[in-house]
Amino acid sequence: MITDLQSLIAPNPLSSLADAIVEERRLHLHTARQTKFARLLPWPAFNALVTIERLQNGQVRTIRNGHDMPPAMLAARSGGSGVQELAPDTLQSLADKGLSLVINDIERLIPDIGALAAMIERHLRARASVNAYVSFRQDSAFGAHWDDHDVMVLQVHGRKRWFCYGQRDRYPIRGVTAFAKIGASEQPEWSAVLEPGDILYLPRGDIHRAQVEEGHSLHLTIGIAYPRGGDVVQWIGRRCLEEELFRQDISALPGREALATRQDDLRTALHRLVDTLDLEDFLAMVDRQRESLKALNLGLSDPLHSDIEIRPMLRRRPTLPEGATQIRHGTVTTPLTPVERAVLAMLLDRDASTLGALVAALPDLSEREVREAISSLARASIVLLSDTST
Structure with a gap:
């Protein structure tokens, strides 16, 4: 059982991961957790999650070279009922030719992964979402790219080589920060193969890509998103609305003198709110708003044995x-x-x-x-x- 961050990265000291997070630097760890990682998502459990319904609603994606394959190409009509279902032979054939599969938010589908994500959130006070990536050839699901959150990779099955090109922009935001293209001949600043049980931590903005070293690979990517300064501004904005001054309309009709008076009043009130800013209060508010993951325990709660x-x-x-x-x-x-x-x-x-x-x-x-x-x-x-x- 992976109980906490220390047991996740054992035998490495917790300080190795904590320091990398604080210093915003890349970290590759070899752990003694190969068996425990494999139990998080055995191949039969992964295969059972790949259904035509999840392909159609986008929770499961089939991708090659950054392009999604239409779910209709993987569907077939059953002979008896005519109901549309997954064509596993077609999917297997395409996987052999380099198709990759992605399952988004898998923490909501696999309870053990959900418990792992919840534990990480409690320790880091950051949102953690988990995607599973499966590849069968050296073709990558995605080319070189950055994420606008930190990333922790858990190599579950197989071996995968990672290429990292560093941060071109500090603290990028998707939809705001332009993506820095990586040329085909550009050499990475770091490259290594992840073996089963390995962990790779990538700070936000570190441009990266990965490819299967041989055979097939399954890894979990944990996206870790911390609250940001912009969130604090929005929080202050919501607090402003508790005061009548900030709920009043601003009209130019009374004239410049009245507008200047309103401006001074708003500045004074904003200064007061900013000067009394308490980030612990802000983080406590973020904590209170975070709902728990839901666990289904049918048949397990009665009777309980001592080793459960x-x-x-x-x-x-x-x-x-x-x-x-x-x-x-x-x-x-x-x-x-x-x-x-x-x-x-x-x-x-x-x-x-x-x-x-x-x-x-x-x-x-x-x-x-x-x-x-x-x-x-x-x-x-x-x-x-x-x-x-x-």
Whole structure:
């Protein structure tokens, strides 16, 4: 079980990743997590996600050299009902010729990946979304490009060579920053092969491309998007609307003198709001607005055995003081009993635990109380239960 950032990158020290994030520099790590990465997305699980419905709604994309293939080219009519379905033989043939597949927001489809994304969000206080990329030949799904967020790559199956060309623009924004073209003969400033279990961290704006080294490759790309200064300005703008002065119309009809007076009043009020700016308050607001991922735990919450694994799906780490009777995540409010509050607080502190370990860590609570609390949190979909005994 990948419980926290340290267990994700083990045996490397957590400081190696933390320093790279703070210093905004590229980092390639070899980990001892090959088996755990492979369990995140086994090939049968990936294949089951590729359906004609997901191709048609865009969650699954088939791409070659940066161009999407129309889903109709991968569809066939079933002989009996005439219902449109995936043509797996056609897809297999095209994959052998260099077609790549992308599954967007796979954290919403695979619970273990969802729990991983939620854990990363709690540690970094940044949005984390996960895409899966599968390639079968050296042809790339995309050419050299940059992302307007940080990227963490987890190599799951196969080997893939990455080419990085550095940052041409600091803090680029899609739709605002012009893309710097990379010439066909331009040499990368860094290149390496990712093996199963490897992690590659790329800071925002680092131009990169990748190609399969041999055979096939499956990797997860975790997009990590932090709040930005522009978000702070929007937050201040929303706070402005709490005051009557900022809700008043601005008309030129009263004349220049009245307009100048209004201008001075607005400047004074804006200065006051800016001078009292507190980024901790801003981040706390961002945390409160982030909804948890939903976990489906049918058949797992009763009965619970001591080795069942429990992971929170909350994407932020809320404060749970003594006496708290509810937890708010986004637009959802979940009521909590005192026992549920204590169990959830311990679980968030640990990021993950077995039932037996939770019981041992909460000596003031009986085993029955902890079991009932976990069952209730599971039914509320804010924890994920994983039975690894079967």
